[in-house]
Amino acid sequence: MQRIDDFDALLRDLRSSLDPDRVRAEPLELALYSRDAGVARGRAAAVCFPRTGDEVAAVVRAAARHDRPFVARGSGTGLAGGATPVDDPVVIVTTQLNRILEVDADERIAWVEPGVLNLDLTRAVAHLGLHYAPDPSSQQACTIGGNVATNAGGPHCLASGVTATHVRAIDVVLGDGSVARLGGLEPDQAGYDLRGCFVGSEGTMGIATAIAVRLLPDPPAVRTMLLDFTSIEDAAATVSGVIAAGIVPAALEMMDAEITRAVEDYVGAGYPRDAAAVLLVELDGLPGGVDHDSDAVARVGRELGARTVRVAADDAERALLWKGRKSAFGAIARLAPNYYLHDAVVPRTKLVPVLQQVYAIAREQRLTMMNVFHAGDGNLHPLIVFDGREPGIWERVYRAGDQILAACVAAGGVLSGEHGIGLEKREAMPLVFSPADLDAQARLRDAFDPSGRANPQKVLPSGSRCGEMQRVPEGAWI
Amino acid sequence: MAVTTAVAELADNIRTAEAVVAVGNRVQWEVGNPPRVDAIDVRAPSGVITYEPADLTVTIGAGTTEAELTEVLGKHEQECALDPRSDRATVGGMLATGLSGHRRLRHGPLRDRVLEVRFVTADGELVKGGGPTVKNVSGFDIPRLVVGSFGTLGVLTQVTLRCQPVDRVSEWSSTAEDPVAVLRRGYRPSCVLWDGRETRVLIEGVAADVEAERLAMGTMGGSVAPAFPDGPHRGRISVRPSTLRTLAPALDRAHVRWLAEVGVGTVHVAADTEADLVTARVVAEASGGWLLREAGAPGIDGFGVARPNAVLQERIRVAFDPTGKFSPGRAG
Numbered sequence: 001m002q003r004i005d006d007f008d009a010l011l012r013d014l015r016s017s018l019d020p021d022r023v024r025a026e027p028l029e030l031a032l033y034s035r036d037a038g039v040a041r042g043r044a045a046a047v048c049f050p051r052t053g054d055e056v057a058a059v060v061r062a063a064a065r066h067d068r069p070f071v072a073r074g075s076g077t078g079l080a081g082g083a084t085p086v087d088d089p090v091v092i093v094t095t096q097l098n099r100i101l102e103v104d105a106d107e108r109i110a111w112v113e114p115g116v117l118n119l120d121l122t123r124a125v126a127h128l129g130l131h132y133a134p135d136p137s138s139q140q141a142c143t144i145g146g147n148v149a150t151n152a153g154g155p156h157c158l159a160s161g162v163t164a165t166h167v168r169a170i171d172v173v174l175g176d177g178s179v180a181r182l183g184g185l186e187p188d189q190a191g192y193d194l195r196g197c198f199v200g201s202e203g204t205m206g207i208a209t210a211i212a213v214r215l216l217p218d219p220p221a222v223r224t225m226l227l228d229f230t231s232i233e234d235a236a237a238t239v240s241g242v243i244a245a246g247i248v249p250a251a252l253e254m255m256d257a258e259i260t261r262a263v264e265d266y267v268g269a270g271y272p273r274d275a276a277a278v279l280l281v282e283l284d285g286l287p288g289g290v291d292h293d294s295d296a297v298a299r300v301g302r303e304l305g306a307r308t309v310r311v312a313a314d315d316a317e318r319a320l321l322w323k324g325r326k327s328a329f330g331a332i333a334r335l336a337p338n339y340y341l342h343d344a345v346v347p348r349t350k351l352v353p354v355l356q357q358v359y360a361i362a363r364e365q366r367l368t369m370m371n372v373f374h375a376g377d378g379n380l381h382p383l384i385v386f387d388g389r390e391p392g393i394w395e396r397v398y399r400a401g402d403q404i405l406a407a408c409v410a411a412g413g414v415l416s417g418e419h420g421i422g423l424e425k426r427e428a429m430p431l432v433f434s435p436a437d438l439d440a441q442a443r444l445r446d447a448f449d450p451s452g453r454a455n456p457q458k459v460l461p462s463g464s465r466c467g468e469m470q471r472v473p474e475g476a477w478i
Numbered sequence: 479m480a481v482t483t484a485v486a487e488l489a490d491n492i493r494t495a496e497a498v499v500a501v502g503n504r505v506q507w508e509v510g511n512p513p514r515v516d517a518i519d520v521r522a523p524s525g526v527i528t529y530e531p532a533d534l535t536v537t538i539g540a541g542t543t544e545a546e547l548t549e550v551l552g553k554h555e556q557e558c559a560l561d562p563r564s565d566r567a568t569v570g571g572m573l574a575t576g577l578s579g580h581r582r583l584r585h586g587p588l589r590d591r592v593l594e595v596r597f598v599t600a601d602g603e604l605v606k607g608g609g610p611t612v613k614n615v616s617g618f619d620i621p622r623l624v625v626g627s628f629g630t631l632g633v634l635t636q637v638t639l640r641c642q643p644v645d646r647v648s649e650w651s652s653t654a655e656d657p658v659a660v661l662r663r664g665y666r667p668s669c670v671l672w673d674g675r676e677t678r679v680l681i682e683g684v685a686a687d688v689e690a691e692r693l694a695m696g697t698m699g700g701s702v703a704p705a706f707p708d709g710p711h712r713g714r715i716s717v718r719p720s721t722l723r724t725l726a727p728a729l730d731r732a733h734v735r736w737l738a739e740v741g742v743g744t745v746h747v748a749a750d751t752e753a754d755l756v757t758a759r760v761v762a763e764a765s766g767g768w769l770l771r772e773a774g775a776p777g778i779d780g781f782g783v784a785r786p787n788a789v790l791q792e793r794i795r796v797a798f799d800p801t802g803k804f805s806p807g808r809a810g
Binding site: 182374415438 | 532578599609610613616642739743781787794
C-alpha cells in the first residue's frame with residue numbers, strides 16, 4: 001500500500017500532539033521497535049514516547065485521524081509477538097510513563113503508570129511490608145502495563161494468582177482516543193467486568209495509562225526447598241502428588257537435567273549437577289502452616305524418589321536458590337545463539353505423560369530441549385536451544401512447537417499460560433476454540449474497539465468473525 | 479449423555495424464543511431488577527461432569543446447587559469457597575449475580591474462581607470461554623465477563639471452578655475493638671465482620687496458626703459466625719474499605735441493620751421499610767459507593783447507579799444478544 005503522503009501528514013500530526021523529539025521514524029528506531037522478544041518481526045510507521053495519559057490519548061486520536069492502527073508496547077519482553085507492529089501502525093512506547101502515582105498502605109493499593117517495571121513496584125513498597133505478587137521471570141525488565149496486556153504470571157502466581165487477580169482498576173485510552181476507567185476500588189461495580197476483559201487482551205482493547213494494583217502483605221514465614229531426583233518422571237509425579245495432597249505452595253518450579261547443569265555452571269547456586277530434575281518449592285504464610293506443608297512436601301518427595309531435600313537455612317541461601325531459577329534464561333544464552341521458548345498448560349495430573357511426549361518430540365526432531373517451568377500450575381515452558389544458521393533447523397523447531405502444543409491440548413491443556421497468543425499462536429486458537437467460541441471473542445473485541453485500530457491482527461486468527469468465514473450457502477451466486 | 483441432550487434442548491428453546499430467562503432455585507431472584515414477565519424460563523443442567531481432586535478443579539452443570547457441590551468436594555476435603563447465603567443457590571445463579579461470599583478478604587472474589595464457562599448464545603450456539611486448567615491466557619477473558627452479567631449475555635450451562643483444600647481449623651473469634659486495628663494485626667484472616675459494636679474474625683489454617691493469629695489480633699475464641707442482617711428489604715453496599723468508619727454512623731442513623739466486610743468494602747444491609755433502604759443507598763452514594771438491591775424494595779431500581787462506561791457496556795451486550803432476548807430488564 002502506497003502511503004508516503006499519508007505518512008508525512010501523520011508524522012506532522014503526531015509531532016504536533018507530542019514533543020517532536022518523542023516522535024521517531026528514523027530507520028534505527030523503526031528497526032528497534034519492529035519486534036518484541038518473540039520471533040515475529042513487523043514494521044512500525046512511527047514510534048511515539050508519550051509521558052502522560054493525555055499524550056497517549058492525543059497520539060491515539062492522531063492515529064485515528066489518519067486511520068492508522070496503533071500498538072502499545074512496554075519493555076518489549078513479550079514472547080508471543082503481541083507488541084510486533086503489523087499494518088504499519090504507530091507504536092506507542094509506555095516506558096516514559098513510569099511513575100508510581102500513589103501507594104495506599106491502608107487499602108493496600110498502588111496506582112502506577114504502565115511503564116513502571118514490575119520489580120520496581122515491589123521494591124518501592126517493601127518498606128511497608130507489602131509486595132506486588134505477580135513475578136514473571138523478566139520482572140526486572142518487564143512493565144506492569146505489559147503484564148496487564150498479557151495477564152502475566154510468574155512462579156509466585158501459583159498461590160497468589162496471575163495479574164488479573166491483582167488489578168483493581170485501569171484508566172484506559174480506547175481505540176477512538178476516548179478515555180475510560182474500568183473497574184474501581186470498591187469491591188464491585190455495576191455492569192460487566194470491563195476491567196477483567198481488558199486484562200490479558202494484549203493491547204487489542206486499548207492502552208492502559210494508569211493501573212491500580214492490589215498489594216499483598218509479606219508473609220511472616222517463608223521456606224524454600226530444593227528437591228532433586230534421578231528421573232524426571234519422579235519429579236513430575238511429586239508435583240502432582242503435592243497438589244493431590246491438598247498443598248498449594250507459594251511456588252513450585254521444576255528444572256530438568258540440562259537446564260540445572262546450565263544454571264549451575266552459570267551462577268553456582270549449589271544445584272546438584274548430576275540430578276535428572278530438581279524441584280524448587282517455596283511455602284509461605286503463617287509458621288505452623290509452613291511447617292506442616294514443608295513436612296508434607298518432603299514426605300511426598302521422598303516417597304516418590306527424591307534423592308535429597310535441601311531446605312534453605314537463611315535468606316542468603318534462599319536468594320541463591322532463586323537466583324538459579326531466575327537466571328535460567330541468561331544461562332542458556334551461553335549455550336547456543338538461538339532459543340525458542342514455549343508456553344502451554346496441562347492439568348497437573350497429566351504432567352508425567354505430557355513431559356514424556358515433549359521429550360520424545362524433541363528427540364524425533366533432533367533438537368536440544370530443556371524444561372524449566374511453573375510445574376505447580378501445570379504451566380510447561382519447553383525451551384529449544386539451537387543455532388539458527390543450521391540449514392533446515394527453523395522448520396524442525398516450528399514442527400516441534402506445533403507437536404508440543406498438540407500434545408498439551410490432547411491432554412486437556414490450553415495454548416498459553418502466561419505469554420499470550422499474540423501473533424505466535426493465533427492460528428493455533430482453533431485447536432481449543434470452536435468457530436462459535438472465536439466468534440464470541442471477536443464480538444467482544446469489536447465491541448471494545450469498533451475501529452479495529454487497537455493492535456490489529458493479534459490473538460484471534462483471521463476468520464474468527466462469522467462474517468469472515470467462507471460459509472457459502474448452497475445455490476448462492478458468487 | 480443426559481447433559482448433552484439437555485443442552486441441545488436448551489439451545490433449541492433459546493434459538494426460537496423472543497425472551498429468555500435462566501432460572502435456578504430463585505434464591506437470588508430479586509437481586510438487581512426482576513426480568514420481564516413474558517420471558518420463558520429455561521433451566522441449566524445440574525450435577526458434576528468431571529471432578530479431578532488431584533487437579534483441584536471441578537466441572538459442573540450450571541444448575542448444580544451449593545449443597546451438591548459442597549457434598550461432592552467435601553468427600554475430598556476440598557471446597558470452592560463460594561459461600562452463598564443459602565445452599566440451595568445454584569452455581570449459575572451465583573455467577574450470574576456475581577455476588578462474592580463473605581470469605582472474599584482471603585479467598586478473593588467469585589470471578590477469581592471461574593476457569594471456564596459454557597453458555598448458549600442468542601442464536602442457539604454453545605460457546606466456551608476460558609479453559610479447564612488453573613492457568614490460562616488463551617484468548618479473551620469471557621469467564622470474567624459472564625460473572626455478574628445477570629444472564630444478559632447467554633444462558634450458562636457448564637462451569638469449571640478452581641477448588642482449594644479445606645483448612646484444618648476454622649474458628650470465629652470476637653472483640654469489641656476497632657475492626658481496622660484488629661485487621662491490621664493479622665496476616666491474612668479469612669473474614670473480618672463488623673456491625674458497629676462487635677468485630678468478628680474468621681481465621682483458618684492449622685491449629686497452631688489459628689491460635690497464634692487470634693492472639694495476635696487480640697480476639698476472644700469460641701465465637702460463632704454472625705447472622706447476616708435480615709428483613710424484608712435487603713441490599714449490599716459496595717464502597718472503598720477506608721470509608722467504613724464514616725459510613726457506619728450514617729447507616730445507624732438510617733435505621734438499617736448492617737454488617738460490614740472489613741478490608742473488602744462490602745456492607746450487607748437490611749431494612750424494615752423500603753424508605754430506609756433508600757436512605758441506606760443515599761448514604762452509600764455519599765461515600766462514593768452504591769447499593770445493589772438484593773431483596774424486597776420493589777419500588778426502587780435494583781442498581782440505583784448508572785452503569786460506568788454505559789456506551790461500551792451496551793455495545794458488549796448487543797454484540798452478544800442483538801435482539802435483547804436474554805433476561806430483559808434484569809440488569810438495567
